[in-house]
Amino acid sequence: DTEVTQTPKHLVMGMTNKKSLKCEQHMGHRAMYWYKQKAKKPPELMFVYSYEKLSINESVPSRFSPECPNSSLLNLHLHALQPEDSALYLCASSQDRNNYGYTFGSGTRLTVV
Amino acid sequence: AQKVTQAQTEISVVEKEDVTLDCVYETRDTTYYLFWYKQPPSGELVFLIRRNSFDEQNEISGRYSWNFQKSTSSFNFTITASQVVDSAVYFCALMDPAGTYKYIFGTGTRLKVLA
Numbered sequence: 747d748t749e750v751t752q753t754p755k756h757l758v759m760g761m762t763n764k765k766s767l768k769c770e771q772h773m774g775h776r777a778m779y780w781y782k783q784k785a786k787k788p789p790e791l792m793f794v795y796s797y798e799k800l801s802i803n804e805s806v807p808s809r810f811s812p813e814c815p816n817s818s819l820l821n822l823h824l825h826a827l828q829p830e831d832s833a834l835y836l837c838a839s840s841q842d843r844n845n846y847g848y849t850f851g852s853g854t855r856l857t858v859v
Numbered sequence: 860a861q862k863v864t865q866a867q868t869e870i871s872v873v874e875k876e877d878v879t880l881d882c883v884y885e886t887r888d889t890t891y892y893l894f895w896y897k898q899p900p901s902g903e904l905v906f907l908i909r910r911n912s913f914d915e916q917n918e919i920s921g922r923y924s925w926n927f928q929k930s931t932s933s934f935n936f937t938i939t940a941s942q943v944v945d946s947a948v949y950f951c952a953l954m955d956p957a958g959t960y961k962y963i964f965g966t967g968t969r970l971k972v973l974a
Binding site (some may be wrong): 750785786788789791794802834836840843844846847848849850851853854855 | 869876887892894896901902904905906943950954956961962964965967
């Protein structure tokens with residue numbers, strides 16, 4: 747299995763909702779990442795997990811809460827989002843932080859209404 | 860400061876034409892890595908190539924080739940005999956392995972290959 751699987755593919759949520767994005771990989775990768783991508787822009791790093799521990803938080807607002815329950819799973823919990831948070835959220839993984847070629851998932855297209 | 864510039868916002872070519880996507884980077888580091896990723900309409904970024912700063916050999920992979928020139932700080936990507944399936948956004952990126960291991964992405968070039 748050489749894929750990163752993200753669910754759901756599309757999500758529409760209200761500003762008072764709580765939802766979660768899920769990311770799964772079975773490649774034995776020990777580093778996992780969340781990126782946010784606005785339309786016609788490059789991806790922006792949000793969080794990095796290395797060996798199931800949060801190693802980088804790019805000053806992301808607390809309404810985004812990451813979680814790494816085990817080495818194969820990465821979640822992003824969403825609460826009280828704003829319409830400007832609407833974007834494509836991409837998950838990626840790599841063998842470890844020293845491996846520079848990432849495998850990306852196809853993302854979750856999030857719309858906040 | 861580190862920076863990646865992809866001056867071509869959008870390129871349109873007819874199928875079977877050759878096309879070159881430009882990438883110019885800025886860094887003060889002597890050791891760094893350069894990457895190209897492809898983002899098709901389905902959304903995922905597909906890793907194409909990684910090149911380290913000490914290896915200036917050009918690389919060819921099928922219809923894809925890369926020209927790395929440190930003298931001009933460029934890492935250009937050429938697709939030979941383009942196909943409709945090559946239509947995507949292509950990102951060039953820089954990484955400093957001695958720092959935070961973060962990608963510095965260019966703004967991307969949207970390639971449209973017309974049948």
